Amino acid sequence: MLRHNLLLPVSTGDLLIPLSPITDRDIQLSLIIPTYQERNNITEIVQQLTIELDRLIPNGYELIVVDDNSPDRTWELAQDLTEQYPHLRVLRRTKERGLATAVVRGWQTARGQILGVIDADLQHPPEVLGQLWQAIGSGADLAIASRNVEGGGVSEWSLLRRCLSRGAQLLGLIILPETIGRVTDPMSGYFLLRRETIAGKVLSPVGYKISIEVIGRGDIGKIVEVGYEFQERQTGNSKVTGRQYLEYIQHLFRLRLARSGRFLQFIAVGLSGVVVDMSLLYLFSDASTLGLPLILSKILAGESAIINNFLWNDRWTFADLIRTQTSRRQKFRRFLKFNLICLVGLLLSLTILHLLYNFAIHDRYIANFIAIASVTLFNYWLNLKLSWRVTDDSK
Ligand code: GDD
Ligand code: MN
Numbered sequence: 470m471l472r473h474n475l476l477l478p479v480s481t482g483d484l485l486i487p488l489s490p491i492t493d494r495d496i497q498l499s500l501i502i503p504t505y506q507e508r509n510n511i512t513e514i515v516q517q518l519t520i521e522l523d524r525l526i527p528n529g530y531e532l533i534v535v536d537d538n539s540p541d542r543t544w545e546l547a548q549d550l551t552e553q554y555p556h557l558r559v560l561r562r563t564k565e566r567g568l569a570t571a572v573v574r575g576w577q578t579a580r581g582q583i584l585g586v587i588d589a590d591l592q593h594p595p596e597v598l599g600q601l602w603q604a605i606g607s608g609a610d611l612a613i614a615s616r617n618v619e620g621g622g623v624s625e626w627s628l629l630r631r632c633l634s635r636g637a638q639l640l641g642l643i644i645l646p647e648t649i650g651r652v653t654d655p656m657s658g659y660f661l662l663r664r665e666t667i668a669g670k671v672l673s674p675v676g677y678k679i680s681i682e683v684i685g686r687g688d689i690g691k692i693v694e695v696g697y698e699f700q701e702r703q704t705g706n707s708k709v710t711g712r713q714y715l716e717y718i719q720h721l722f723r724l725r726l727a728r729s730g731r732f733l734q735f736i737a738v739g740l741s742g743v744v745v746d747m748s749l750l751y752l753f754s755d756a757s758t759l760g761l762p763l764i765l766s767k768i769l770a771g772e773s774a775i776i777n778n779f780l781w782n783d784r785w786t787f788a789d790l791i792r793t794q795t796s797r798r799q800k801f802r803r804f805l806k807f808n809l810i811c812l813v814g815l816l817l818s819l820t821i822l823h824l825l826y827n828f829a830i831h832d833r834y835i836a837n838f839i840a841i842a843s844v845t846l847f848n849y850w851l852n853l854k855l856s857w858r859v860t861d862d863s864k
Contacts, residue, residue, distance in 0.1 A: 486573070486576050487577070499579030507705060518532055521595045569679040616657070648681055656677075742774035821843055
């Protein structure tokens with residue numbers, strides 16, 4: 470039998486979604502259906518989604534099944550369905566596995582400006598799509614189906630599964646509060662989002678949770694949550710195992726590092742500055758070396774550390790913000806701002822050092838360390854906003 474729709478080519482390499490898809494058709498929505506062993510569900514879900522989307526976006530959508538070489542040959546049945554459903558496309562992966570990366574590979578071949586994902590096993594009710602689509606139409610960047618808002622819930626989940634899900638959410642709130650805290654159901658695998666919020670960013674999800682990847686790495690502004698009842702599976706079974714929970718924790722830490730990367734670099738540079746500051750404070754002020762007055766020694770040591778930190782931060786921590794600002798004059802202007810901010814920080818730390826050393830901790834080195842640590846956050850935030858971000862005219 471001639472197949473109506475050959476399998477889509479599988480993207481390889483970086484999980485990077487293009488800003489403007491190559492397409493000759495006006496596709497508004499590309500909805501990914503990730504499948505693994507869903508032969509008994511795939512016909513029903515394609516049929517229900519077609520009814521729903523023919524009503525919502527007639528001729529303006531595509532369904533993309535992304536199957537990971539299911540032993541039950543789900544991909545093959547999906548291919549046969551393309552005869553009857555021309556807006557259905559099928560992608561069969563044989564070299565990669567995993568729910569989250571399957572979704573991203575599907576988005577890489579997608580042609581719509583709005584991307585989405587829904588499970589194949591009918592646990593995500595297709596009729597919720599209307600409200601998600603309406604939320605996107607009202608300006609949301611992300612419209613996500615949630616079990617934890619009004620109208621939401623889970624069917625007969627065991628107490629264990631409920632505790633595991635809530636426990637995972639709590640852990641996420643501790644490690645990645647600014648991401649996990651933005652939605653009531655960060656585990657949701659049912660949502661629509663604007664392509665431009667994640668286009669051009671190299672994604673690197675782990676395991677199941679594609680939603681925390683897009684919220685953690687994307688430029689997501691307005692989020693709308695729509696309540697839904699997570700349905701009982703009719704056939705087949707969940708592929709969630711203990712491994713997915715470990716992958717979730719790994720994913721949280723990977724996002725934590727990615728989101729704190731710049732601050733961690735600033736801290737590393739700051740630590741090198743501490744070494745410079747402490748060594749020179751010893752060289753200038755200790756009785757066994759030059760024995761200069763403490764305040765003069767601190768000023769000389771502090772300024773030397775500021776120069777050290779500027780050179781490292783300019784070439785490493787904030788380098789990506791100043792790719793087009795490399796002239797000597799621009800560099801010197803950044804140095805002056807950095808110096809001014811750090812001198813304010815130095816005055817702050819001098820005051821703290823003086824107060825701590827004379828009234829609390831009579832060890833100059835411990836007092837100095839506390840003084841430095843306390844102005845680090847002040848220096849980072851102000852320099853990011855005033856010394857580097859503002860010089861980036863492209864922003
Ligand atoms: N391509 C691909 N590769 N698809 C997969 C894989 C995989 O490795 N593992 C699972 N899927 C597909 C399943 O075929 C199904 O369509 C969907 O992903 C969800 O898989 P389930 O195994 O049924 O997950 P669940 O029901 O326990 O949890 C789902 O719902 C939760 C609430 O929305 C998942 O979507 C979770 O991510 C989600 O938190
Ligand atoms: Mn399921």
